[in-house]
Amino acid sequence: MNELELVERIRRRAAKARNLVLGIGDDCAIYQPAAGEQLLFTTDLLIEGVHFLRETHQPSDCGWKALARGLSDIAAMGGRPRFCLTSLALPGWATTRWAERFYDGLFELARLQKTVLVGGDLARAETIVCDVVVCGSVPEGQALRRDGARPGDAIYVSGLLGGSALGLAQRRGPAFRRHLRPEPRLKLGIALREKLKVTAAMDLSDGLSLDLHRLCVASGVAAELDGDLPLWPGATLDQALHGGEDYELLFTLSSSTRPPRQLAGVPLTRIGTIVGGRPGVVRLGGRELPLAGFDHFRNPQKPAAGR
Amino acid sequence: MNELELVERIRRRAAKARNLVLGIGDDCAIYQPAAGEQLLFTTDLLIEGVHFLRETHQPSDCGWKALARGLSDIAAMGGRPRFCLTSLALPGWATTRWAERFYDGLFELARLQKTVLVGGDLARAETIVCDVVVCGSVPEGQALRRDGARPGDAIYVSGLLGGSALGLAQRRGPAFRRHLRPEPRLKLGIALREKLKVTAAMDLSDGLSLDLHRLCVASGVAAELDGDLPLWPGATLDQALHGGEDYELLFTLSSSTRPPRQLAGVPLTRIGTIVGGRPGVVRLGGRELPLAGFDHFRNPQKPAAGR
Numbered sequence: 001m002n003e004l005e006l007v008e009r010i011r012r013r014a015a016k017a018r019n020l021v022l023g024i025g026d027d028c029a030i031y032q033p034a035a036g037e038q039l040l041f042t043t044d045l046l047i048e049g050v051h052f053l054r055e056t057h058q059p060s061d062c063g064w065k066a067l068a069r070g071l072s073d074i075a076a077m078g079g080r081p082r083f084c085l086t087s088l089a090l091p092g093w094a095t096t097r098w099a100e101r102f103y104d105g106l107f108e109l110a111r112l113q114k115t116v117l118v119g120g121d122l123a124r125a126e127t128i129v130c131d132v133v134v135c136g137s138v139p140e141g142q143a144l145r146r147d148g149a150r151p152g153d154a155i156y157v158s159g160l161l162g163g164s165a166l167g168l169a170q171r172r173g174p175a176f177r178r179h180l181r182p183e184p185r186l187k188l189g190i191a192l193r194e195k196l197k198v199t200a201a202m203d204l205s206d207g208l209s210l211d212l213h214r215l216c217v218a219s220g221v222a223a224e225l226d227g228d229l230p231l232w233p234g235a236t237l238d239q240a241l242h243g244g245e246d247y248e249l250l251f252t253l254s255s256s257t258r259p260p261r262q263l264a265g266v267p268l269t270r271i272g273t274i275v276g277g278r279p280g281v282v283r284l285g286g287r288e289l290p291l292a293g294f295d296h297f298r299n300p301q302k303p304a305a306g307r
Numbered sequence: 308m309n310e311l312e313l314v315e316r317i318r319r320r321a322a323k324a325r326n327l328v329l330g331i332g333d334d335c336a337i338y339q340p341a342a343g344e345q346l347l348f349t350t351d352l353l354i355e356g357v358h359f360l361r362e363t364h365q366p367s368d369c370g371w372k373a374l375a376r377g378l379s380d381i382a383a384m385g386g387r388p389r390f391c392l393t394s395l396a397l398p399g400w401a402t403t404r405w406a407e408r409f410y411d412g413l414f415e416l417a418r419l420q421k422t423v424l425v426g427g428d429l430a431r432a433e434t435i436v437c438d439v440v441v442c443g444s445v446p447e448g449q450a451l452r453r454d455g456a457r458p459g460d461a462i463y464v465s466g467l468l469g470g471s472a473l474g475l476a477q478r479r480g481p482a483f484r485r486h487l488r489p490e491p492r493l494k495l496g497i498a499l500r501e502k503l504k505v506t507a508a509m510d511l512s513d514g515l516s517l518d519l520h521r522l523c524v525a526s527g528v529a530a531e532l533d534g535d536l537p538l539w540p541g542a543t544l545d546q547a548l549h550g551g552e553d554y555e556l557l558f559t560l561s562s563s564t565r566p567p568r569q570l571a572g573v574p575l576t577r578i579g580t581i582v583g584g585r586p587g588v589v590r591l592g593g594r595e596l597p598l599a600g601f602d603h604f605r606n607p608q609k610p611a612a613g614r
Contacts, residue, residue, distance in 0.1 A: 004521075021345060025525060026349035027380040027509050028443065033340035038328060040335035043392045043440060045430045050396075065502065065560050073334040087438045089357075094316045121438070125350045131428070131438035133350060133393045136335065146333050150311050214311075 001096040003122055010103055014117045015110070020083060029118035031083065031135070035146035039082070040136040040143060042073035047205055048128040059098050061180045062130065063105030069205065070134030071184035072247045076203035078144040078193030079136030081115040081186065086132050089125035113186055144193055144251070149200035149219035153252040153274040156259065158188055160233025160267045161208060164241060165243025172291075182247040184292060185262040192251060196259055201251035207242045209289045211250060213280045219252075225284040230269040241289065308401040310429055317410055320570040321424045327390060336425035338390065338442070346389070347443040349380035361508070363478060365407050367485045369437065369477055370412030376512065377441030378420055378491035379554045383510035384461060385451040386501030387421040388493065388587030395441050396432035400506045409437075420493055451558070456507035456526035460559040460581040463566065465495055465573045468515060468540025472550025482539060489554040494571040499558060503566055508558035515598045518557060520587050529584035532591040537576040548596065 001009075011024040021030035046066040048054060057065070067084060074081050075118060086106065090099060100123075110117060116135065164182065167175030184202070192198050200219055204211050208229075216223050229240045253259060253273055259268050282289045308316075318331040320335065327509050328337035340346060353373040355361060362371070364472045374391060381388050393413065397406060406429075417424060422441065474482030492510070499505050507526055511518050515536075523530050559581055560566060591595045 019503055022450070022452065027358075027383040028349040028386070028450075030384075030445075030450050031346045031348065032447070033344065033346060035342075037338060037340065039338045039346075041338065041392060041426060041440075041442075042335040043426060043428050043429045043438070045394045045396055045438070047396055047430055047432050047436075049433070050431055053489075076334040077337075079335070083348075084442060085348060087350050089351045089354055089436065105391075119348060119350060121350050123354055124357055125354050125434065125436060126356070127433050127487045129352075129396065129432060129436045131350070131352070133348075133392060133440045135348075138337075140339070143329070143331065143335075145335050259482050 006096050008226045009100065009112065011211060013103065013107055014175070016032055017116045019081065020118060021115060023116070023118045029085070036140050037137045038140050038143065039134065040077050040079045040138060042070050042265055043131060044069035045186040046130040052192050055068065057180060059101035060105030063102040064109045064181050066130045066132045067106050067109050068130050068184050068247065069181045071186060072205065072239045073254040074134055074136035075184045075186045075189035076144065076201055076249060077136070077138065078142065078189045079138045081113050082135045082137050082191065083116045083118040084110065084132055084134045085118060086120035087130065089129040090119065090123070090125055094128060094129045095258040100251050103121050106197065113184065122255035138193065142193055144189070144198050146200050146202050146215050146218035149215060149221050149252040149274045151221055151274055151276045152255045154255060155223060155252050155272040156268050156270055156275060157204070157230065157248050157250050158268055159186055159248040161246050162232050162239035162243050162247065163232030164245040165239035166232055166235040175234065179245065182245060184247060185249050185266060188249055188266050191264040192249070197257045197261070199254055201249060204246045204250050205244055207244045208250065209241045209282060210291055212282050213291055215250065216282065217280040220279045222279065222281040223272055223283070224274050225272040225282065227272055227285050230267070313403050313429065316407065319399060320410065320414055324390065324423045327423060327425060330423070343447050344444045345447050345450065346447060347381055347384050347386045348440065349377050350438060353437040360404050366408035367412030370409040371416045371488050372441045373412050373437045373572040374416050375489045375491050375554065376441050379421065379489070379494060379510040379512065381441055381443035382493045382496035383451065383508055383602050384443070385443065385449065386445045387497065388443045389421050389442060390423045390425045391417065391439055391441045392425060393427035394437065395427065396430040396436040398431070398433055398435065401435060420491065424611060427454065431523045441481045445500065450543045451496070451505050451508035453507050453509050453522050455526035456522060456528050456559040456581045458581055458583045459562045460506050460529055461562060461577050462530060462559050462579040462581060463510070463575050463577050464537065464557050465492055465575055466553050466555040467537050467539040468555065469546035469550050469554050470539030470547035471552040473539055473542040482486055482541065484488045485551065489552060491554060492556050492573060494572050498571040499556070500512055500578060502570070504561055504564045506559045506561055508556060511553045511555045512551055514551045516548045516589060517598050519589050520598055521528035522557065523589065524587040527586045528581050529586065529588040530579055530590070532580050532589065536578055537574070
C-alpha cells in the first residue's frame with residue numbers, strides 16, 4: 001500500500017460533522033465556526049520510547065492515547081471536542097497494517113467523544129512519532145483557564161491519583177488498562193464550566209506536584225496540600241504526587257462554593273487550599289514539594305516510560 | 308535550561324494577534340473567529356533525514372521550512388494565515404540553543420507572513436521531529452479547492468520549477484537558498500481567489516507529476532501537459548516534473564479566463580489543459596507520466612533528501 005492508498009483508507013473511515021465544510025483530501029480542512037463560539041487548540045506528541053513502549057502498547061492503544069492527550073486538554077478548559085488532525089511518522093518495520101490498527105484505536109475514542117478526523121500528514125522516520133492537534137469549542141468567554149486561582153480558593157481533583165504510574169510499574173490489571181487507555185474527562189469539564197464557579201483548572205498529565213506548580217505560577221499564588229490524596233488502590237503517595245498521566249482534572253473553587261461529592265459520574269475530592277506567597281510553591285505538611293514531575297529537558301536520561 | 312524555561316522564552320517571543328484570546332501557557336490556545344470567516348487547517352511534519360539533513364540545514368532553516376510547508380497549504384487555498392502551533396522533539400545532542408535558533412527561523416517567517424505562534428509541545432526523541440499546524444482563514448465559501456477542474460480548463464503554474472531539486476543537488480547558489488528557505492505564495496493565493504476565476508488549486512510540494520495527478524484525481528479529470536515548462540535556470544525537465552518542494556501554486560482556470568502574465572509579483576505560465584479520461588492520468592507529449600514524485604511509503608529506501 002502506498003501513501004495515497006493509506007490516506008484514502010483513512011479518509012473513508014473518517015466521520016463527517018455539521019460544521020466541517022471539507023475534510024481529508026485537500027491542502028487544508030475547512031471548518032465553519034458557529035456564532036458565539038470560541039475555539040480551543042492543543043497539540044501533543046506521542047513518541048516511541050518516550051510516551052509509549054512497543055513491547056507494552058498495542059498500535060490501537062497508541063492511537064487511543066495520542067488522541068486522549070489532546071482531548072484531556074480540551075476537557076481541562078471545559079470544551080467540547082470538534083475535530084482533530086493527526087501527523088504520523090513510521091519506521092520501516094511498521095507496516096500500513098500497523099498504521100490501520102493505530103487508527104482503529106484513534107477512531108474508537110473519536111467516536112466515543114464525538115470528534116472527527118479532518119486531516120494530517122504521513123512520513124517515514126526512525127521511530128514512531130505521532131502528533132495530534134485537537135480543536136474544541138466553548139461559548140464565548142467561558143473557557144476554564146489556569147490563571148484565575150486566588151488565595152483562599154479550595155483545590156480539588158477528580159477521580160483517583162497514581163493509577164497510571166502504578167499500572168506502568170505493574171504492567172497488568174485495571175491500573176495498567178487505565179495507563180494504556182486514559183479517559184479524558186470531557187463530560188466533567190463541561191459540567192464544571194456550566195455548574196460550578198471554577199476559578200482555575202487544568203488536566204493532570206505530568207504529575208500533581210508539577211502541574212499544581214504550573215497552575216500556581218499562572219495564577220501568581222502558592223498552594224498547601226492536605227496530604228489526604230484520593231489514591232488509586234495500591235498506589236503510593238509518591239505515585240499520586242509525581243506520577244504522570246492520570247488525566248484527571250485539577251481545579252480550584254472560590255471558598256463559598258460547595259461542590260457535590262461527584263459530578264458527571266466522577267468523584268471530586270478537596271486536596272488543599274490556595275495561599276499567598278512565592279508563586280508556584282506547593283507545600284505538603286508544611287514542607288515545600290520538589291518539582292519531581294516529568295520534564296523532558298530536565299530528565300532526558302529517565303528510562304523510557306509510558307508518558 | 309529546563310522545559311518550563313524554554314517554553315517561557317518562546318512565549319515571550321511570540322507575537323499577539325487581534326483574534327487571539329489566549330496564547331502559549333495554558334492547556335489550549337483560545338481563538339475568537341470573526342463573523343463570516345471559514346478556517347483552514349493543515350499540519351506538516353519535518354523530520355531529520357527525511358525532510359532535512361543536519362549537515363546542510365541550519366536550525367533556523369529548519370524552523371523556517373517547518374512553517375513554510377503549512378503556509379504553502381494555506382496559500383494554495385487562497386487563505387490568510389492566522390496562527391500556528393509547533394510540536395518539536397529533540398535528541399540529546401540538540402541543546403536548547405538549537406531550539407532557540409530553530410524558533411529564530413520560524414519567527415522570522417511568521418513575522419513576514421503575519422502568523423502568530425499560539426502553542427505547541429516539546430519532547431525528547433532519537434532524531435529531530437517537528438510538526439507544525441497552521442490555521443488560515445478565507446471569507447465563507449471562497450476557499451480554492453482541488454476538486455473543481457473541468458475538461459477544457461487551462462493549467463497554470465506560478466514561478467519556475469525544479470529550483471529546489473537543483474539546489475539540493477548543487478548545495479550552493481540561489482537554487483540552494485530557494486531549497487532552504489522556500490517562499491510560500493500567500494499573496495498570490497489571495498490574489499488568485501480575489502481576482503481570477505480559479506476552478507482548482509493546490510501547492511507543489513511533492514513534484515508536478517504527482518501533485519497534478521492528485522488534483523486530477525480530486526476533480527475526476529485527466530491532464531495534458533504542453534512540455535514547455537517554466538524551468539529554473541539550470542534545472543532539468545526531470546527536476547521540474549518530479550522534483551518536489553518548489554512550493555509554487557498549480558491552478559486551473561476556465562478557458563474563458565485570460566490571466567495577467569504575472570500576479571502579486573509572480574509570473575504565471577500556462578503548462579497544459581485539463582481533459583476527460585481516466586481520472587488522475589497526466590500526459591506529456593502524448594505519453595502517460597509515471598508517478599515519480601515523492602511518496603513516503605512507496606519510496607521508503609530513497610536516500611535522505613531535503614523534502
